[in-house]
Amino acid sequence: MxxxxxxxxxxxxxxxxxxxxxxxxxxxxxxxxxxxxxxxLWSTKGARFSASHRTGTLQRLSSQCVGYLSAYLIIVGLVNVYELNFWKITLSNDEVNFASVSLSVLILLFSQLETAENFVLKSHRYHDCSLDIAELYNALRYTKTYESENADKGKILQEISEKYDKILKRYENHKPIDYERFQLIKPGYFKLNLRKRLWIDLKYYCIVYFKYHLLMYGPLIIFMSVNLKRLILG
Known part of the structure; x- marks a missing residue:
């Protein structure tokens, strides 16, 4: 038993x-x-469009970030020239010089790293890839709609598949987050509930925006925090 x-x-x-x-x-x-x-074809086309948008956004944020850091550098350099006191903070000459040199090195390093990424070229390449795949997708849809009884349909599908493989070899692959971002366009099809959609949005923010927002607004937040602390503590 x-x-x-x-x-x-x-x-x-x-x-x-x-x-x-x-x-x-x-x-x-x-x-x-x-x-x-x-x-x-449909999913790769959408993911590559998403990748093009992501890299274009990275280029825009990169330029803004360099602008913010350069502005901070100029402002710090003017502190002792005009003998300014920032609210509750008084900086010595050594502190101003240290801050200026640190920001200069940070801007130089950041600019070199961002230039090496070449976001503009990547954005164009992803966009071109998605357009090439879109042509194959349209050809496939046409074959499916108007040539369903064609005896050579199998051969046509094979040719489209081979062209698709050649396109993938010519271009850099997209990131997983690009495919996940594409899924947000059709949440019902991909069965994405609210929790999954929010998780994808959070990951996308951390990957794309967080670093730049930290560098752009971090120094200002630190400055305000220090002043508020000194005001509260007297």
Whole structure:
């Protein structure tokens, strides 16, 4: 009796494992080649557009950040020239010189690192890639709609697939966050609840915006915090 129950339990457990494995497979892989290719073109096109927007945003934030840091550098350099006292903070000549040199080094290093990323070129490349894939996607949709009875349909699909592979080899791959950002356009299709959507937005902010906002507004926040602390403590 116990042996039969044990064997039954093993069968149930095995059935559950198989069911979970099937559910973990993307739905488009369970269908025919045409549907799989259609999904690949559609999702990659959207992810590359998202990547183009992300890198364009990074370029804009990078330029703004250099501008903010340069402004801080000029302001710090003028403190002792005009004998200014910032609210509750009085800076000595050594402190002003140290702050000026530190900001200069930070701006130089930051500018070199950001220039090496070449966000403008990456944004254009991602955009060009998405346009190339969009052409294949339109060709596939046309074939699916108007050439469903064509005897050479399989050959046409194979040619589209080969062109798609060649396009992927010519361009840099997008980041995982780009695909996740693309999913937010169709949350119902990708079954994204509110928690998942908020999590993707938070990750996107940390990856794209956080570093620049920290450098742009961090010094001002620190300055205000120190002054408020001294006002409160007297």
């Amino acid at each position: 116990l042996k039969e129950l044990f064997n039954y339990w093993k069968k149930v457990k095995r059935a559950r494992r198989i069911s979970r494995a099937r559910k973990s497979i993307p739905p488009y892989l369970l269908k025919e080649f045409e549907t799989e290719l259609n999904y690949k």
